Amino acid sequence: VTVTVDAAAPGIPVSPLMHGLFFEDINYGADGGLYAELVQNRSFEHADSFYAWGLVNRGADASAGISAETPLNPNNPHFLRLAVRDPGEGFGVANYGFGGIAVRAGENYLVSLRARAADGFSGALAVAIEDETGRVLGRCRIENIATAWTRRDAVIAVPPSSASRLPVPFTGTGRARLVVTADAAGTIDLDVISLFPENTWKQRPNGLRADLVQMLADMRPGFLRFPGGCIVEGSDLANAYRWKDTVGDIAARPENRNRWQHALHRDHAPQYYQSYGLGFFEYFQLCEDIGAAPVPVINCGMACQYQTGELVPLGELGPFVRDALDLVEFANGPVDSKWGGVRAAMGHPAPFNLKYLGIGNEQWGEPYFERYTVFHDALKAAHPEIVLITTSGPGVDDQWWRLAWDKFKAGTPAEIVDEHYYRPPAWFFAQADRYDRHDRAGPKVFAGEFAAHETDRRNTLRAALSEAAFMTGLLRNADVVTMAAYAPLFAKSGATQWAPDLVWFDHDRVYGTPSYHVQKAFSRHRPDRVLPTTLAVPPQPAPAYPGSAGVGTWHSRAEFKDFVITRGGRELFRADFAGGKQLAAWQTRGGAWAIRDGALRQENPDEPDVRALAVDGAWTDYTLSVKARKLGGE
Ligand code: AHR
Numbered sequence: 001v002t003v004t005v006d007a008a009a010p011g012i013p014v015s016p017l018m019h020g021l022f023f024e025d026i027n028y029g030a031d032g033g034l035y036a037e038l039v040q041n042r043s044f045e046h047a048d049s050f051y052a053w054g055l056v057n058r059g060a061d062a063s064a065g066i067s068a069e070t071p072l073n074p075n076n077p078h079f080l081r082l083a084v085r086d087p088g089e090g091f092g093v094a095n096y097g098f099g100g101i102a103v104r105a106g107e108n109y110l111v112s113l114r115a116r117a118a119d120g121f122s123g124a125l126a127v128a129i130e131d132e133t134g135r136v137l138g139r140c141r142i143e144n145i146a147t148a149w150t151r152r153d154a155v156i157a158v159p160p161s162s163a164s165r166l167p168v169p170f171t172g173t174g175r176a177r178l179v180v181t182a183d184a185a186g187t188i189d190l191d192v193i194s195l196f197p198e199n200t201w202k203q204r205p206n207g208l209r210a211d212l213v214q215m216l217a218d219m220r221p222g223f224l225r226f227p228g229g230c231i232v233e234g235s236d237l238a239n240a241y242r243w244k245d246t247v248g249d250i251a252a253r254p255e256n257r258n259r260w261q262h263a264l265h266r267d268h269a270p271q272y273y274q275s276y277g278l279g280f281f282e283y284f285q286l287c288e289d290i291g292a293a294p295v296p297v298i299n300c301g302m303a304c305q306y307q308t309g310e311l312v313p314l315g316e317l318g319p320f321v322r323d324a325l326d327l328v329e330f331a332n333g334p335v336d337s338k339w340g341g342v343r344a345a346m347g348h349p350a351p352f353n354l355k356y357l358g359i360g361n362e363q364w365g366e367p368y369f370e371r372y373t374v375f376h377d378a379l380k381a382a383h384p385e386i387v388l389i390t391t392s393g394p395g396v397d398d399q400w401w402r403l404a405w406d407k408f409k410a411g412t413p414a415e416i417v418d419e420h421y422y423r424p425p426a427w428f429f430a431q432a433d434r435y436d437r438h439d440r441a442g443p444k445v446f447a448g449e450f451a452a453h454e455t456d457r458r459n460t461l462r463a464a465l466s467e468a469a470f471m472t473g474l475l476r477n478a479d480v481v482t483m484a485a486y487a488p489l490f491a492k493s494g495a496t497q498w499a500p501d502l503v504w505f506d507h508d509r510v511y512g513t514p515s516y517h518v519q520k521a522f523s524r525h526r527p528d529r530v531l532p533t534t535l536a537v538p539p540q541p542a543p544a545y546p547g548s549a550g551v552g553t554w555h556s557r558a559e560f561k562d563f564v565i566t567r568g569g570r571e572l573f574r575a576d577f578a579g580g581k582q583l584a585a586w587q588t589r590g591g592a593w594a595i596r597d598g599a600l601r602q603e604n605p606d607e608p609d610v611r612a613l614a615v616d617g618a619w620t621d622y623t624l625s626v627k628a629r630k631l632g633g634e
Pocket of ligand 1: 024026228229230231361362394420449487498
């Protein structure tokens with residue numbers, strides 16, 4: 001291979017934001033992951049109020065229940081009530097964290113809780129971290145509980161002699177736990193029972209896991225897109241992400257079920273909630289810490305279209321648009337503005353320097369563009385300095401993607417368009433030239449979510465290489481493509497709803513996949529400009545038959561019985577699914593499929609059905625005939 005670079009040419013400038021991060025609370029990426037809180041269901045707001053909790057009765061005559069009588073706040077109305085007649089050796093509860101609580105020898109753990117005493121309770125709360133055998137690894141006492149709700153803080157020092165690493169598999173039985181017991185008779189109410197390691201990222205209270213943040217910082221990302229992803233949409237509107245729920249006192253941030261609870265679970269079916277302890281203030285702060293431009297995404301008045309598809313009527317979009325406008329004030333406004341004041345009260349009087357805002361996640365069709373236009377007009381009138389990010393839908397090259405780009409061509413205002421690609425490695429290799437022919441006059445492109453998906457959705461070196469190949473095309477077209485991010489970012493081993501992912505972790509270990517190292521290499525070595533380059537490649541040996549190069553996957557909800565490629569009436573390839581043989585690489589150009597005459601066909605027959613990698617290594621148009629059978633009612 002001979003590479004020739006025109007070093008004298010001016011080249012194309014590459015945006016400092018070219019390589020960044022996409023974060024979503026999926027796979028326990030936030031709660032149970034990046035957010036260092038060790039207690040799960042700390043406010044007793046899960047559908048099963050005692051989820052992740054168990055009772056501890058050491059010879060007591062007592063009962064425990066969930067109450068909502070004069071709660072700490074109306075946002076999280078439930079709390080734990082211990083009614084103790086005889087405390088015995090202690091009565092209370094134990095929290096099992098997110099499949100166990102990981103503690104390290106020689107480290108401090110910060111306990112906080114809200115407590116209220118009644119009926120003459122004058123005892124103390126014993127708080128301990130115990131291993132799965134009941135051995136106490138560290139403890140503290142909280143005394144003089146007031147009769148009004150009061151926040152109490154204490155420290156548990158785990159001595160160096162304790163076990164250095166506990167066996168805490170996510171779904172295992174050997175699990176450490178946080179035990180809170182009362183030692184006297186009376187009534188005691190408890191809420192927001194929390195345990196954090198002292199050693200969070202930058203030692204911040206309500207902080208983030210230092211090892212996970214370090215992985216992100218090491219990438220030197222240009223931006224961080226947050227908080228998702230589909231959780232922005234919610235499975236229904238009640239479940240949608242509303243940033244105002246995620247700022248201020250953590251006790252008053254209303255918990256919300258995680259939309260990924262309803263997704264396919266590989267190996268775990270928990271109640272998965274968003275505590276919002278990692279909220280918009282913390283996201284902005286994280287961006288600042290790791291030098292990434294903040295790219296928040298807000299709900300545009302639409303729930304997930306794959307699920308309920310619930311829509312806010314156009315005439316009732318006001319509160320959603322208000323959220324968007326207020327978010328700009330929260331990030332950038334002066335401290336004497338309402339939302340700038342909230343930011344300042346949380347400890348950050350300086351602005352967060354917000355410049356980009358995503359309107360909706362993967363929305364599509366007319367309902368999206370009707371709503372997008374309302375947001376666009378309101379935001380541009382109030383904040384022309386904010387660059388808006390528009391979505392082209394969940395796929396590329398399908399009918400919704402076409403509709404979006406047709407609209408941009410026809411004048412729908414768009415600055416940056418967010419495109420998502422979850423495709424086989426072969427697609428990524430083949431699409432390295434995707435933007436070479438892109439319309440230079442239209443909006444810029446944000447490759448906002450991408451990952452090469454193997455058939456079994458493992459992270460592989462091949463997938464990472466295909467992403468790298470694709471990214472060379474993004475860079476080469478840096479005049480069109482301004483931002484790009486792999487997705488999803490995090491996966492907690494044993495607790496995933498989605499794979500592949502960039503970074504895997506468990507309670508105390510973290511691992512970067514080959515794709516992580518690709519992203520890191522690109523990000524850390526981002527050029528200021530791209531110079532014209534030509535590549536001379538010697539002739540390659542031809543594969544044995546069309547599509548036999550050996551990489552290929554089929555992502556569909558249909559099960560295929562016949563997969564035949566013909567050209568000029570001559571059969572060139574017949575997939576033998578029984579034998580596991582697959583096409584080398586192919587891509588449809590239409591994307592609108594329907595079942596007609598017993599076969600799956602494209603809706604736009606005037607276009608070639610399929611492009612496939614031919615013997616000579618060139619992409620060629622073929623006719624694809626497919627017979628499909630629907631699976632399991634989908
Ligand atoms: O990255 C996982 C999901 O993929 C995101 O939530 C969504 O935007 C896309 O469908």
